Amino acid sequence: MLIALLLFFPLLLFSQTRTVxxxxxDASTGAPLVGASVSIAESKTGVxxxxxxxxxxxxxxxxxxxxxxxxxxxxxxxxxxxxxxxxVNIKLHTNLLLKEVVVSSLRKDRNVTALTMGxxxxxxxxxxxxxxxxxxxxxxxxxxxxxxxxxxxxSSNGFSVRGGSPDQNLILLDNxxxxxxxxxxxxxxxxxxDFMQGIELYKGHFPARQGGRLSSLLEVSTKNDxxxxxxxxxxxxxxxxxxxxxxxxxxxxSWYAAARRTYADLFLFLAxxxxxxxxxxxxxxxxxKMTHRFSERDNLEFNIYNGLDRMGVNxxxxxxxxxxxxxxxxxxxxxxxxxxFSLHYTNYLYDLGSDMEGMTVTWISxxxxxxxxxxxxxxxxxxxxxxxxxxxxYHFFNPGKVYLSGMDLDDYIIPGNEALELxxxxxxxxxxxxxxxxxxxxxxxxxxxYGKNAHTYSAWEPGLGAVFRxxxxxxxxxxxSHNTQYMQxxxxxxxxxxxxxxxxxxxxxxxxxxxxxxxxxxxxxxxxRYETSVEVYYKxxxxxxxxxxxxxxxxxxxxxxxxxxxxxxAYGIEFMVRKxxxxxTGFANYTLSRSERTIPEINQGKTYLAPxxxxxxxxxxxxxxxxxxxxxxxxxxxxxxxxxxYPSGRFAIGGDYFPIYSARNExxxxxxxxxxxxxxxxxxxxxxxxxxxxxxxxxxNVYNQKNPWIIYYDQDDVTGIPYAEKMYLFGIVPSFxxxxxx
Numbered sequence: 141m142l143i144a145l146l147l148f149f150p151l152l153l154f155s156q157t158r159t160v161x162x163x164x165x166d167a168s169t170g171a172p173l174v175g176a177s178v179s180i181a182e183s184k185t186g187v188x189x190x191x192x193x194x195x196x197x198x199x200x201x202x203x204x205x206x207x208x209x210x211x212x213x214x215x216x217x218x219x220x221x222x223x224x225x226x227x228v229n230i231k232l233h234t235n236l237l238l239k240e241v242v243v244s245s246l247r248k249d250r251n252v253t254a255l256t257m258g259x260x261x262x263x264x265x266x267x268x269x270x271x272x273x274x275x276x277x278x279x280x281x282x283x284x285x286x287x288x289x290x291x292x293x294x295s296s297n298g299f300s301v302r303g304g305s306p307d308q309n310l311i312l313l314d315n316x317x318x319x320x321x322x323x324x325x326x327x328x329x330x331x332x333x334d335f336m337q338g339i340e341l342y343k344g345h346f347p348a349r350q351g352g353r354l355s356s357l358l359e360v361s362t363k364n365d366x367x368x369x370x371x372x373x374x375x376x377x378x379x380x381x382x383x384x385x386x387x388x389x390x391x392x393x394s395w396y397a398a399a400r401r402t403y404a405d406l407f408l409f410l411a412x413x414x415x416x417x418x419x420x421x422x423x424x425x426x427x428x429k430m431t432h433r434f435s436e437r438d439n440l441e442f443n444i445y446n447g448l449d450r451m452g453v454n455x456x457x458x459x460x461x462x463x464x465x466x467x468x469x470x471x472x473x474x475x476x477x478x479x480x481f482s483l484h485y486t487n488y489l490y491d492l493g494s495d496m497e498g499m500t501v502t503w504i505s506x507x508x509x510x511x512x513x514x515x516x517x518x519x520x521x522x523x524x525x526x527x528x529x530x531x532x533x534y535h536f537f538n539p540g541k542v543y544l545s546g547m548d549l550d551d552y553i554i555p556g557n558e559a560l561e562l563x564x565x566x567x568x569x570x571x572x573x574x575x576x577x578x579x580x581x582x583x584x585x586x587x588x589x590y591g592k593n594a595h596t597y598s599a600w601e602p603g604l605g606a607v608f609r610x611x612x613x614x615x616x617x618x619x620x621s622h623n624t625q626y627m628q629x630x631x632x633x634x635x636x637x638x639x640x641x642x643x644x645x646x647x648x649x650x651x652x653x654x655x656x657x658x659x660x661x662x663x664x665x666x667x668x669r670y671e672t673s674v675e676v677y678y679k680x681x682x683x684x685x686x687x688x689x690x691x692x693x694x695x696x697x698x699x700x701x702x703x704x705x706x707x708x709x710a711y712g713i714e715f716m717v718r719k720x721x722x723x724x725t726g727f728a729n730y731t732l733s734r735s736e737r738t739i740p741e742i743n744q745g746k747t748y749l750a751p752x753x754x755x756x757x758x759x760x761x762x763x764x765x766x767x768x769x770x771x772x773x774x775x776x777x778x779x780x781x782x783x784x785x786y787p788s789g790r791f792a793i794g795g796d797y798f799p800i801y802s803a804r805n806e807x808x809x810x811x812x813x814x815x816x817x818x819x820x821x822x823x824x825x826x827x828x829x830x831x832x833x834x835x836x837x838x839x840x841n842v843y844n845q846k847n848p849w850i851i852y853y854d855q856d857d858v859t860g861i862p863y864a865e866k867m868y869l870f871g872i873v874p875s876f877x878x879x880x881x882x
Contacts, residue, residue: 300752303710303735304355316464348581377877456494557591593646681708706739726762781809
């Protein structure tokens with residue numbers, strides 16, 4: 141089918157079908173409306189707006205009527221004729237007479253009609269309604285409430301998707317990769333919620349424009365409003381505060397700036413222990429964005445993010461942080477052809493050092509990316525809605541450099557390496573009939589590693605998706621995709637660490653590959669107020685990596701010798717129920733899954749559970765609007781304990797006892813569960829005053845469940861009898877604070 145598309149592509153360029161494109165935004169704020177419905181009134185065909193509020197639709201004739209609808213806004217109809225320009229900008233007004241509160245930001249029946257499945261979208265309005273720990277709305281922790289997505293450990297921002305490891309997730313902030321999306325060892329997310337527009341998670345079946353990972357693609361988009369005046373948003377919490385300001389610069393330019401910092405360290409001088417007075421323990425992050433609209437056809441965006449964690453005492457320090465920036469030009473070539481051209485830069489770096497009695501040790505490691513891409517959207521007619529483009533990224537790997545001063549020792553330098561990753565793609569969305577639609581594409585990727593074990597790999601990555609509309613409120617969907625991953629983390633702990641090292645495929649290590657098949661049934665009720673779905677999936681992994689027992693992964697000159705490769709599989713079923721409107725909104729989901737690996741040199745070649753296997757997972761989230769001023773929310777989560785390897789016996793040599801360990805991941809930690817609640821109070825809700833504020837109070841782990849973080853084994857010094865001890869991070873964690881807008 142793809143070959144036929146390429147052969148007939150020149151003929152299609154001469155199609156006489158007319159196309160109109162443009163944007164849909166909020167009339168008062170200029171904010172793009174994501175998922176707004178743009179349809180042709182004379183027929184049932186239509187499209188939805190993308191993350192920028194943009195759309196492009198093929199018209200059946202020169203004269204027709206476009207109907208634009210969006211939940212919570214007044215509908216609008218526009219007559220299209222031969223004099224209508226190819227680009228139209230539509231502004232919708234809030235429906236002030238709407239009686240019920242709506243938290244959905246997508247087209248009401250999108251879950252039924254959309255070609256993609258295994259895709260989760262959430263706006264910041266939905267995310268902010270859920271309980272937050274320490275007063276911080278956290279994108280990544282909210283993500284862990286979705287079906288098929290699991291936290292890798294207590295309070296960690298690392299997440300596993302359908303049994304995959306955290307490094308199998310591609311995390312993008314406006315097209316720039318974020319390699320460590322967390323602060324304070326995973327306690328906080330690297331994403332300032334005030335600055336973000338929303339998230340989109342693809343669980344395995346990626347759009348053809350992205351690749352390079354096996355499990356998921358997470359796209360985090362920043363604000364894209366068109367502010368008419370200077371406005372701000374912020375919050376003051378127990379241990380952190382934040383502020384975001386946006387405004388216009390002339391009639392065509394808008395700017396945004398945000399900052400966030402924790403300040404627990406500022407109060408350490410009050411501690412009775414004088415050793416704590418010089419301790420540094422904080423993080424900060426800065427966001428900036430500027431957009432300039434040259435014309436209705438052209439605009440330029442520049443984004444930058446910088447975040448740093450600092451932990452230090454008088455004898456040493458540990459710093460780690462990210463820098464991510466992008467420059468993007470959006471251009472409309474014609475009424476049917478749109479292009480996006482971007483440059484992006486990423487730098488993740490950590491720095492560990494000590495200074496004692498004139499001896500200084502500094503350890504530096506990290507990874508840098510420099511890339512460019514060109515993406516095109518070409519809407520020829522309902523049968524050919526094409527996306528195609530090219531992308532390239534140059535990776536710079538620094539596995540570790542240790543500089544020694546004041547000692548009669550040489551610096552310890554592990555040679556770094558570089559790699560070039562290139563890709564080209566072509567995909568099409570085809571409406572075969574009123575009930576049946578297809579999405580198919582092909583991505584070709586190439587990875588060249590330069591260094592001691594230089595090698596070049598390439599792969600074809602096809603994808604296919606289909607949706608069949610069974611009724612007006614239900615559909616069946618199916619997907620297939622083949623993904624290839626050329627780089628991974630050296631990590632033998634399920635919890636993860638900022639010290640983890642990225643390394644690439646090489647002459648000795650093949651890229652990891654996966655074939656993913658999934659199918660689902662989707663059904664809405666009560667005018668799309670209730671959404672239900674069930675999805676099944678199967679993942680077949682090839683050349684998946686793991687590490688030998690007691691492997692040394694940090695500062696290892698021969699890291700590849702620790703790697704073992706084999707096969708893996710993961711399969712499961714996910715159930716989801718969601719209520720989108722009314723005073724009570726929320727969702728509940730259940731996942732039954734399995735994730736296994738079979739590697740000849742590990743576990744005597746016997747199949748064992750992957751570190752992130754969780755048989756059962758339940759997530760329930762609810763928000764109830766008590767009044768115009770008062771809103772309550774709650775979350776309850778449950779998950780089967782993660783697989784672990786524990787001592788199963790012991791032997792003695794000369795009176796000393798040594799453990800005998802079980803098979804790889806033969807046991808499990810205890811099951812995990814907790815409940816969080818929060819209460820928001822807006823004393824001047826509905827006020828016309830510019831300054832608006834609300835107070836919040838929340839409780840994390842309401843019933844004080846002592847969920848295990850680490851279980852370790854020791855033995856009595858006298859009797860030699862072994863015993864186990866459980867370490868947990870949190871009991872009940874209360875927080876309160878104040879959020880504001882002006």
